[in-house]
Amino acid sequence: MKLIATVICLCLGLLLNAQQVEKDGKQYEVKKDKIFLNDQDVTETLSVEDRSAILASAQKITKTKELKEAKEKAEKKREKELKKAEKAQKKAEKEAKKSAKALKKKEKAQKNFDKSSSALAKAQKKYEKLKNKGKLSPEDERKWIEKIEKLTEKVVKSKKKM
Template sequence: MKYIIILLMLTFSATMNAQEVQKDGKTYEVKEDKIFLAGKDVTETLSIEETASILESARLINEKVVLKEAAEKLKKAKQKEIANAEKTKQKEADKVEKEAKKLVKDKKKAEKAQKRAEKALKKQQKAQDKFKKASKKLEDAQKKYKKLKRKGKLSPSDDLKWLEKLKDLKEDIEKAKSKL
């Protein structure tokens, strides 16, 4: 549709302009079905065959000009379309590249987050292990203290030492609990 409109506009503009036609060594100027020679209207003085021949020559010249202009317009339009297509392809390529960079960045963030989570998990596991170990030590020490006390093998100074030791073990448990 666009090309048809361009062609019609070119045809209209070409008919508005005068065409110069060479016939029998004379240069005639044709404007809208009137024939001029040296600026004077000679349409009535020419024979019907000469008038028809000159008008036909002017029409052919006009068509050539119109076709040439139309071809140039079409060529420019196609070049513009090709340029627009290339721009579009470049934009799409840039968009894809941008998305790829974003995906790489997101992947790195996810890997960092995973490493942090693993590190936190190891720290949690280590704290839990320390808590279990401290609990086990306290339990064993309490059993031994009770056993020694039952058998009466503790002197008053040894009793104080055992109580101090149990107190320290309870503090260790509290520290390990707070780290959990």
Template sequence: MKYLVSIFIIMISLSINAQDIEKNGKLYQVKNERIFLDGKDVTDTLNLEEKTAIIKQSRLIAEKIELNEKAKKLEKNTEKAEKSQKIAEKKQKKAEKELKKRLKAQKQLDKTTKKLESSQKKYKKLKHKGKLSPQDETKWLKKIEKLNASLEKAKKKV
């Protein structure tokens, strides 16, 4: 693709210097309003009608080339804009995904905090009433310790 573009640009630059116009079976070259036939300047030998027709045709070709260049440039800019839009969309999706992940982590943190507080409250209530055996008390302490560990883990994720 790059090679085609560079070849196209070279061809355009060569054709801008001299326009080849075919009229009456002869190949004329037009350079800066001067008309050449086989490398010889024939601008003064041609009649006014032929001269204006050849120059007009040369201008039309130059305009076509210019329009083609503008179209290529516009197409390139459009492709660039589309690429930028895709990159922006990808960034947006990534940001949304990250936000969703953070919200989930925050929800997990809130849930773990609530569960820890509830367990601690229940443990204190049972201990205060004296309804805990030594085995139950170690179970409750292990449960609270696990919940503390889960809470620290959830805090790190947030």
């Protein structure tokens, strides 16, 4: 199987290396330094001028083909780099969004903590004030203590989220 694949590759390589050159209405095929017409070697039968003209045309075609391939390769490389740059930009945008979201979440947690802390402080202050004046019944005192405990739990939860 490998042998067959190798033979096919070699045949294709030889066919690709051959250049088709047209001179005086005839199609010449140039392989290395030999010139073929209808699969027959006519290198020796051609005049020196014709031979050099055909070989020069073949070289020109080869150079043009090489330049075209190099240009295509450079274009593919440039497209690949553009895709890579776009991918990097998308990744950077995604990271920026992620960090903005995290910052917003942190600010919200800080705001909730501040709010619950201030509510706890107000509730404790009002409870102490009412307690000192003696205006709390045992039932009211129990309600205030429950309220302060709930607010304390809120403060602890919001502090954990920060």
